[in-house]
Amino acid sequence: MCFKNLPIEFDANGKAYLKEGVRNPYSYETRSLDEQADRIKDLLERNGHIKSVNFDPVTRVAGALAFHSVVDLKERRVIETNSMATLFRGYEVILKGRDPRDAAFISSRACGVCGGVHSTVSALCMEMAFPVAPPPLGIALRNLMMALEFWYDNPLHLFLLAGPDYSQAIVQTTNPEVWEKARHTPAPHAEVHGYKTVGDIMTDLNPLTGALYLAGLAMTRTAREAYVLIGAKYPHPETVIPGGMSTTISLTVFNEVYTHLRQLFDYCKKTACIWDDIVDFFYDANPDYKKTGVRPANMIDTGIWDDPFSYDGTYANCNEWGERRWATPGVIVDGQLVTTKLQALNIGLEEFVEHSYYENWDTPRFQTDPVGNPISPYHMWNKETKPRPVGQNWREKYSWSTSPRWDRKVMEAECSARLWNTAAGGVLPHTRFLEPTGTSLRMHVPESTLPAMDMEWHIPDVWNAFERNRGRAYHLVMTTVVALDNWLVCMDLLKQGKTQVHTPFETPRKGSQIGVGFWGAGRGFLTHHATIDHGALSNYQILTPSTFNASPKDPWGQPGPYEESVLNTPILENFSSEAEYKGIDILRTIRSFDPCMPCTTHVHVSGSDRVITREVNTCACGIDD
Amino acid sequence: MTDRAQEDRVDRCDKGGREYQGGHTLIGGVGHPFLRDVSVGPTLVPALQKLEWPEGVEIYDIHFGPIHVMQWLQEKPGYYSRIILLSGVTRNREPGAVYTYRWNGTLPAADEIQQRVCEAVTGIIGLDNLLIIGEYFGVWPAEVAVIEVEPCEEEFGAELSDRVAAAVPAILSSVRKMALGPLDGLPASPFGVQAATGVHDVSNFTNEIQDRASVPETPAGSVVEAQR
Numbered sequence: 001m002c003f004k005n006l007p008i009e010f011d012a013n014g015k016a017y018l019k020e021g022v023r024n025p026y027s028y029e030t031r032s033l034d035e036q037a038d039r040i041k042d043l044l045e046r047n048g049h050i051k052s053v054n055f056d057p058v059t060r061v062a063g064a065l066a067f068h069s070v071v072d073l074k075e076r077r078v079i080e081t082n083s084m085a086t087l088f089r090g091y092e093v094i095l096k097g098r099d100p101r102d103a104a105f106i107s108s109r110a111c112g113v114c115g116g117v118h119s120t121v122s123a124l125c126m127e128m129a130f131p132v133a134p135p136p137l138g139i140a141l142r143n144l145m146m147a148l149e150f151w152y153d154n155p156l157h158l159f160l161l162a163g164p165d166y167s168q169a170i171v172q173t174t175n176p177e178v179w180e181k182a183r184h185t186p187a188p189h190a191e192v193h194g195y196k197t198v199g200d201i202m203t204d205l206n207p208l209t210g211a212l213y214l215a216g217l218a219m220t221r222t223a224r225e226a227y228v229l230i231g232a233k234y235p236h237p238e239t240v241i242p243g244g245m246s247t248t249i250s251l252t253v254f255n256e257v258y259t260h261l262r263q264l265f266d267y268c269k270k271t272a273c274i275w276d277d278i279v280d281f282f283y284d285a286n287p288d289y290k291k292t293g294v295r296p297a298n299m300i301d302t303g304i305w306d307d308p309f310s311y312d313g314t315y316a317n318c319n320e321w322g323e324r325r326w327a328t329p330g331v332i333v334d335g336q337l338v339t340t341k342l343q344a345l346n347i348g349l350e351e352f353v354e355h356s357y358y359e360n361w362d363t364p365r366f367q368t369d370p371v372g373n374p375i376s377p378y379h380m381w382n383k384e385t386k387p388r389p390v391g392q393n394w395r396e397k398y399s400w401s402t403s404p405r406w407d408r409k410v411m412e413a414e415c416s417a418r419l420w421n422t423a424a425g426g427v428l429p430h431t432r433f434l435e436p437t438g439t440s441l442r443m444h445v446p447e448s449t450l451p452a453m454d455m456e457w458h459i460p461d462v463w464n465a466f467e468r469n470r471g472r473a474y475h476l477v478m479t480t481v482v483a484l485d486n487w488l489v490c491m492d493l494l495k496q497g498k499t500q501v502h503t504p505f506e507t508p509r510k511g512s513q514i515g516v517g518f519w520g521a522g523r524g525f526l527t528h529h530a531t532i533d534h535g536a537l538s539n540y541q542i543l544t545p546s547t548f549n550a551s552p553k554d555p556w557g558q559p560g561p562y563e564e565s566v567l568n569t570p571i572l573e574n575f576s577s578e579a580e581y582k583g584i585d586i587l588r589t590i591r592s593f594d595p596c597m598p599c600t601t602h603v604h605v606s607g608s609d610r611v612i613t614r615e616v617n618t619c620a621c622g623i624d625d
Numbered sequence: 626m627t628d629r630a631q632e633d634r635v636d637r638c639d640k641g642g643r644e645y646q647g648g649h650t651l652i653g654g655v656g657h658p659f660l661r662d663v664s665v666g667p668t669l670v671p672a673l674q675k676l677e678w679p680e681g682v683e684i685y686d687i688h689f690g691p692i693h694v695m696q697w698l699q700e701k702p703g704y705y706s707r708i709i710l711l712s713g714v715t716r717n718r719e720p721g722a723v724y725t726y727r728w729n730g731t732l733p734a735a736d737e738i739q740q741r742v743c744e745a746v747t748g749i750i751g752l753d754n755l756l757i758i759g760e761y762f763g764v765w766p767a768e769v770a771v772i773e774v775e776p777c778e779e780e781f782g783a784e785l786s787d788r789v790a791a792a793v794p795a796i797l798s799s800v801r802k803m804a805l806g807p808l809d810g811l812p813a814s815p816f817g818v819q820a821a822t823g824v825h826d827v828s829n830f831t832n833e834i835q836d837r838a839s840v841p842e843t844p845a846g847s848v849v850e851a852q853r
Binding site for chain 2: 235
């Protein structure tokens with residue numbers, strides 16, 4: 001039984017139903033934040049060593065994020081946190097009333113770094129609604145492109161955004177004793193990545209000048225080049241459409257893609273070994289680093305990379321085709337995988353706005369999903385986006401992010417969840433390069449300049465900032481072998497003459513349709529939920545990984561993942577005065593999530609075609625305590 | 626040929642093995658597309674491409690991001706001797722005003738450069754980021770000049786505001802003169818310094834273009850050639 005808080009049970013056939021006798025199954029009481037806010041205010045007034053520490057904006061993240069914290073500099077602990085998404089992303093409003101065929105092109109613009117994922121998830125959503133299923137080559141191509149896109153995204157995080165937090169330039173300043181130790185500590189994987197000491201790795205992690213920083217930047221080019229060979233354009237490809245792809249494919253294209261793919265074989269081996277050495281070194285230097293960014297391993301992921309021969313786009317069959325993905329869908333609660341079924345994942349989702357700059361919506365449209373499973377009034381299919389940035393203070397509302405929850409638990413969206421679900425799920429059908437063991441995921445990476453290697457990611461015994469980074473490095477390994485596996489599938493299809501990449505479809509012009517796209521971004525979970533009425537989008541809801549991770553407190557006062565993990569972070573930085581304090585432990589924690597905030601401000605003006613792109617910036621500077 | 630010399634030669638060659646020749650001029654439209662006046666650079670690229678240009682002048686929509694542009698220019702070192710960038714940039718100046726200056730190569734502090742790289746790789750397209758990143762990674766030729774337009778309208782849409790639309794002939798003329806004539810008369814400036822050229826009211830700007838009509842109407846190639 002995967003639900004503990006929602007009154008949902010399953011019958012012998014796996015169909016969900018609401019427990020009998022529960023009068024208002026989805027009702028809840030909101031817990032006031034006044035008491036906590038008063039306590040913090042009192043502490044700040046009475047203690048000179050307790051300080052408000054604001055990061056506005058948090059740098060080296062994608063988009064607009066501010067973070068407010070209250071830190072006890074004497075006790076070296078964080079006592080209050082607030083995560084603020086400071087810009088409004090109004091794509092839900094912009095898409096309302098549009099032609100469903102435009103959804104992929106418009107929603108793609110929701111993010112400039114996740115340049116193709118929104119196109120793809122939108123196409124999946126429309127495929128369910130229309131309905132239409134792509135041919136195998138169309139599906140395999142999308143898988144390949146998805147993997148290549150992560151080759152843009154993950155190296156950015158590991159070496160340009162989060163990587164500098166572990167560089168000589170930062171560590172020597174904030175923790176000179178750690179830097180001294182690193183200089184004399186041999187790197188265990190020197191034979192793979194070529195760095196003799198951990199200090200050598202840290203030096204090459206230096207921003208702007210370090211070789212790893214510059215190589216990460218160069219890798220974005222390799223990834224883009226390979227992507228556009230298939231998709232023609234990145235970001236925002238116009239070739240990813242409902243029913244498959246609108247691109248022309250030939251053997252020449254696949255050969256060129258392979259020359260790019262081969263460059264990734266060694267890079268992913270080195271990347272995983274570099275992060276193994278960094279993470280294990282910090283644990284050894286000070287075991288308290290295991291507490292940096294720690295929180296319960298509660299994660300959610302829809303899985304990605306569809307089986308070309310199973311995916312049919314239907315909701316009725318999504319449990320089956322979901323489990324045949326290269327990355328298994330799943331929900332992890334306290335480190336235990338509780339479901340791999342996409343329907344269970346979907347019906348447990350709710351989105352709350354008590355501490356967000358929105359107002360609640362009225363009567364829910366749906367009580368069940370398309371196959372009769374119960375859904376909440378707060379589910380995306382029932383949600384309306386109603387911006388209302390009033391009551392700006394820590395007690396009331398302080399973020400443009402909502403608070404998505406699953407089974408009313410605080411969930412983290414992580415690409416590592418793909419490794420975890422696949423390792424623990426035991427349902428993976430694609431074992432040419434991947435081998436789940438129950439507690440780890442073995443990945444067989446072919447030779448290039450380096451020999452072939454078996455890389456193994458282990459489910460960690462603690463879930464913290466360091467493991468998020470290590471997981472992302474191993475996610476690159478998984479991505480590489482999935483890309484290769486799909487490249488081989490494409491070549492087989494080509495040999496068989498099965499070159500069709502698209503299935504024609506009729507756009508519905510009458511009646512009502514419903515769909516959901518289950519997919520993922522570089523940092524994890526991504527869904528688009530939509531309804532269509534009389535040929536136009538009547539509702540469109542985007543749920544991104546950073547909406548989960550950056551979420552403010554929920555109705556019960558539970559902090560979001562950024563907030564919770566920073567609260568648990570010990571202050572290990574060396575400083576002798578408040579002026580010297582840099583907050584590196586907090587920043588390492590936040591950046592470990594690879595934050596990708598909705599980066600543009602778009603407000604649709606009712607009754608017109610106007611979209612305003614300014615004046616909706618809600619910075620932390622004016623907020624009341 | 627030594628290995629090093631061979632490597633250097635490879636760096637200077639296109640994929641067909643032809644050695645890049647300098648002396649070309651790039652006119653680039655910079656900025657996010659479909660944001661009305663903010664997008665004046667990419668928007669005017671087709672109009673610029675329709676004009677008669679001497680051989681060696683290339684006009685591209687380079688709204689594809691500062692890192693991408695930098696990597697693209699890294700592919701062809703020495704190919705461009707002059708780059709003219711056209712962009713709508715909001716700096717809270719007189720809406721519709723047009724500014725011209727020559728990029729003087731001043732870089733901000735390392736932290737700021739790093740932040741610009743982070744913005745660029747995560748999807749922010751903008752003139753300042755492009756100038757800084759291009760300078761830091763050493764892809765700019767000796768001559769880089771900028772035409773900035775202060776937007777009147779920034780909403781989503783393909784059309785320019787009336788005021789900026791009225792300035793289009795002057796903007797095109799200015800681009801042409803900067804691409805073909807000497808840049809000596811332009812003030813050198815780091816990005817975004819309002820005082821560099823002062824505010825140019827659109828009506829006055831047309832006059833200014835006329836005032837600078839002393840720029841010889843010589844084909845670009847020969848002007849650039851003379852400067853080399």
